[in-house]
Structure formats: C-alpha cells, structure tokens
Amino acid sequence: MVQQQKGEIGGYRRDTESHPPYLYPDYKSTRLRAPEKPLVISPHTLSEVTGPVYGHGLIGELDNDLTRQHEGEPLGERIIVTGRVLDGDGRPVRNSLIEVWQANAAGRYVHQGDRHPAPLDPNFTGAGRYLTDDEGRYRFVTVKPGAYPWKNHDNAWRPAHIHFSLFGPAFATRLVTQMYFPGDPLFDHDPIFQSVRDPKARQRLVSSFDLETTEPEWALGYRFDIVLRGRDATPMENHR
Amino acid sequence: MKLEPTPSQTVGPFFHYALLDEDQSKLVASDHPSVTRIKGTMRDGAGEVVPDAMLEIWQANAAGRYAHPEDDREDLPLEDDFSGFGRCPTDAEGRYEFVTIKPGVVPGPEGRPQAPHILVSIFARGLLKQLVTRIYFPDEEAANAADPLLSSIEDHALRSTLVASATSDGSLRFDLHLQGEDQTAFFDV
Numbered sequence: 001m002v003q004q005q006k007g008e009i010g011g012y013r014r015d016t017e018s019h020p021p022y023l024y025p026d027y028k029s030t031r032l033r034a035p036e037k038p039l040v041i042s043p044h045t046l047s048e049v050t051g052p053v054y055g056h057g058l059i060g061e062l063d064n065d066l067t068r069q070h071e072g073e074p075l076g077e078r079i080i081v082t083g084r085v086l087d088g089d090g091r092p093v094r095n096s097l098i099e100v101w102q103a104n105a106a107g108r109y110v111h112q113g114d115r116h117p118a119p120l121d122p123n124f125t126g127a128g129r130y131l132t133d134d135e136g137r138y139r140f141v142t143v144k145p146g147a148y149p150w151k152n153h154d155n156a157w158r159p160a161h162i163h164f165s166l167f168g169p170a171f172a173t174r175l176v177t178q179m180y181f182p183g184d185p186l187f188d189h190d191p192i193f194q195s196v197r198d199p200k201a202r203q204r205l206v207s208s209f210d211l212e213t214t215e216p217e218w219a220l221g222y223r224f225d226i227v228l229r230g231r232d233a234t235p236m237e238n239h240r
Numbered sequence: 241m242k243l244e245p246t247p248s249q250t251v252g253p254f255f256h257y258a259l260l261d262e263d264q265s266k267l268v269a270s271d272h273p274s275v276t277r278i279k280g281t282m283r284d285g286a287g288e289v290v291p292d293a294m295l296e297i298w299q300a301n302a303a304g305r306y307a308h309p310e311d312d313r314e315d316l317p318l319e320d321d322f323s324g325f326g327r328c329p330t331d332a333e334g335r336y337e338f339v340t341i342k343p344g345v346v347p348g349p350e351g352r353p354q355a356p357h358i359l360v361s362i363f364a365r366g367l368l369k370q371l372v373t374r375i376y377f378p379d380e381e382a383a384n385a386a387d388p389l390l391s392s393i394e395d396h397a398l399r400s401t402l403v404a405s406a407t408s409d410g411s412l413r414f415d416l417h418l419q420g421e422d423q424t425a426f427f428d429v
Contacts, residue, residue, distance in 0.1 A: 029366030
C-alpha cells in the first residue's frame with residue numbers, strides 16, 4: 001500500500017456502470033430533467049469523503065415496524081424485509097440511517113400528489129427508519145405494497161417496490177434506490193427498473209424470498225442486501 | 241471480496257411524508273449573527289419550474305471543519321449544534337431556501353485549499369440518480385479563482401453557474417437549471 005501523505009485522501013471507487021444513465025427516454029420524466037452537458041469529474045476531497053452523520057436522534061421505537069404506527073393493523077400481506085448494508089469490499093456499514101417509504105397494499109401512497117383511485121388505509125402511513133447494527137443489518141416489518149398505475153405510457157404500471165434511502169459513511173456513498181419483489185410480471189414493462197441496463201445489476205434490485213426470515217403463522221420474509229461504494233485504499237483521486 | 245454496488249433508482253414524486261416530515265432547511269437559527277440565506281428556483285429543460293425535487297446540502301462549519309470522524313483536525317473547533325447537513329423540498333413554484341452560515345476554507349487535492357463551498361445533491365422524479373453540484377460564494381473572488389475544482393472547468397459560462405449571486409435583501413441566489421443553455425454544472429463524484 002502506498003503511504004498516504006498528510007492531506008491526501010483515498011477516494012471511493014467510481015461505479016458508473018452499475019447505475020442507470022440520467023437520460024433514459026422510455027422513462028419520460030428524464031427527457032427534460034437529465035443534464036445534457038458533460039459532468040465535471042470531481043476529485044474526492046475532504047468534502048466528498050465526509051458526509052452527514054444524520055438521523056441518530058430521530059429514530060423512534062416503532063419506526064421500523066410500519067404495521068404498528070396506528071391504532072389498528074393495516075390491511076394486506078404482512079412481510080418482514082431484512083438484509084445487510086455492506087460496502088464494496090464486503091465490510092458492514094454500521095450505525096447508518098436507512099429511510100424507507102412505500103405504497104399501501106392497494107397501491108396507494110399517503111401523499112397528496114397520488115391520485116390513484118385506490119383506497120387509503122387509515123392504519124398505514126408507509127414510512128420507516130432504522131439505524132444499521134454492528135453487522136450492517138436492518139429489519140423492517142410492513143405490508144407488501146401493491147402495484148400502481150402511472151402516466152408514463154399507455155397502461156403503465158409500476159411493479160411493487162419499497163423506496164430505500166441510505167447515507168453510508170460519506171457524501172460520496174449516498175444512495176437512493178428501490179427494492180422489488182421476486183418474479184414480478186411487470187419488470188419487463190417498467191422503464192425505471194429497465195433503466196439499469198446491465199441485467200446483473202438489475203437483479204441486485206430484486207429481493208429474494210427467505211424462508212429463514214419468514215415467521216410461522218405470522219409473515220413472509222424477504223432478504224435485500226444493499227451494497228454501497230467501495231473505497232480505494234490508496235490516494236488515487238488526488239493524482240488525476 | 242469485491243461487491244458490485246446496488247444501482248440507484250429515482251426518488252419518485254412521493255417521498256415528502258417520509259423524508260421531509262420535519263423542517264431541516266435551517267442549519268442555524270434565523271437570528272444567528274452570521275446567518276446566510278441561500279435561495280433559488282429549479283427549472284427543467286423547457287424552462288418550467290420543478291415543484292417536486294428535494295435538495296440536500298453538506299458543508300463545513302465557519303472554521304472549515306466537517307462534523308464527521310474523518311475530519312480529525314482537532315485544532316479546528318466543532319460546534320455541537322451545527323451538523324452541516326440540510327434538506328429542503330422545492331415548492332409549487334420550484335423554490336427552495338436554506339438558512340445556514342458560510343463555511344470556511346477546506347483542504348483540497350495536493351494540499352491546495354478549496355474556496356468556501358457547499359455540496360448539493362438533487363433528488364427528483366425523472367432523476368434516476370442524484371445530481372451533484374456545489375455552491376460557491378460571490379465575495380470570494382480570489383479564492384474562487386484559485387479553487388482547484390472551479391478552475392478545472394474551462395467553459396467560463398458553465399463555471400459561473402456554480403457561484404451564487406448576492407441580492408439586495410442580503411440573501412444569496414443560486415438557481416438551478418437541469419438542462420439547456422443555462423444548465424448548471426453537475427459533477428461526477
């Protein structure tokens with residue numbers, strides 16, 4: 001390993017290939033929002049390798065159980081979603097905030113902008129938070145979200161998904177993504193899922209059914225591991 | 241063991257109730273002695289306002305220190321009540337506003353100082369991954385001219401999109417254009 005000089009910093013690996021492009025015309029909203037000018041390559045300075053240490057004071061006891069945030073139980077199929085957050089070298093990302101949000105079992109979000117004529121559930125908000133443990137593990141109890149229509153194209157439906165927002169250790173590791181359910185028949189018709197061009201990378205967005213997580217007489221279990229960027233051991237970016 | 245990263249997906253239009261249930265746009269109190277208000281409007285490639293985006297900012301404190309374990313320059317003070325992180329949605333007119341302070345100088349590549357700057361991440365429907373930009377300050381002409389990242393941008397007009405402008409009410413204006421002639425400079429971080 002190269003000796004790091006004072007003031008030099010090992011940057012995070014660039015992993016452009018795994019991510020969708022900004023412009024993916026089949027997803028119509030990208031057409032007027034994707035930048036057209038080439039991105040400016042930013043070295044990883046102290047600004048990018050530090051990042052918000054955020055959310056530690058926010059977490060309430062029931063924040064990771066989306067089925068117990070109201071007086072009664074929400075309708076729908078109760079599920080457990082669990083997994084680990086790892087960095088690109090397989091190390092756990094510890095004590096790091098995960099935020100999730102999702103539609104209810106009927107495919108409706110508690111959001112004034114959601115006009116889908118499916119019922120709201122007075123016992124379901126669909127928002128949760130959790131801090132990963134020492135092994136990078138997290139666990140949510142929720143109901144399986146429904147598919148819902150959107151106006152991207154004729155007869156467009158989103159496959160069932162849960163939104164995930166993660167910080168990781170640095171500004172450069174921030175990730176917002178969506179978790180899908182195995183075998184969803186809508187995958188081939190969804191431009192947001194298909195915007196990830198590499199089929200192997202796409203599969204990393206799909207959770208797997210997990211009998212070990214499944215609790216008898218209670219709830220099906222799904223496993224979804226999340227990998228944030230890995231870090232160079234040597235100060236590469238500073239020598240570009 | 242090398243693992244491939246989980247791909248990014250759009251934040252979509254329905255995140256507000258989960259991510260913005262508390263106002264996190266004020267990093268300091270409005271009556272802080274060196275308060276800086278930064279506001280602007282976000283527009284798309286058709287010049288229409290973007291009413292459903294979220295901005296996050298990350299910055300050092302006035303001494304140039306980040307509230308993060310990796311910034312271990314203990315000779316510089318940390319303040320318990322300044323995290324350096326903020327979040328703000330755009331409103332129906334595409335506007336956002338942060339209440340914060342101007343950060344100090346922080347070290348950059350090869351020990352060269354970086355001009356005071358604030359990192360910005362933008363999330364929105366239609367953005368399959370976040371956009372990243374930086375806010376620089378108009379009263380830092382010399383530092384901006386010497387800033388390693390700013391000075392690496394040869395296109396003068398593009399570079400100037402990163403410098404906020406002073407307004408008559410004392411706040412700073414930093415408009416965002418996602419596309420088009422006036423497009424803001426965005427970074428590959």
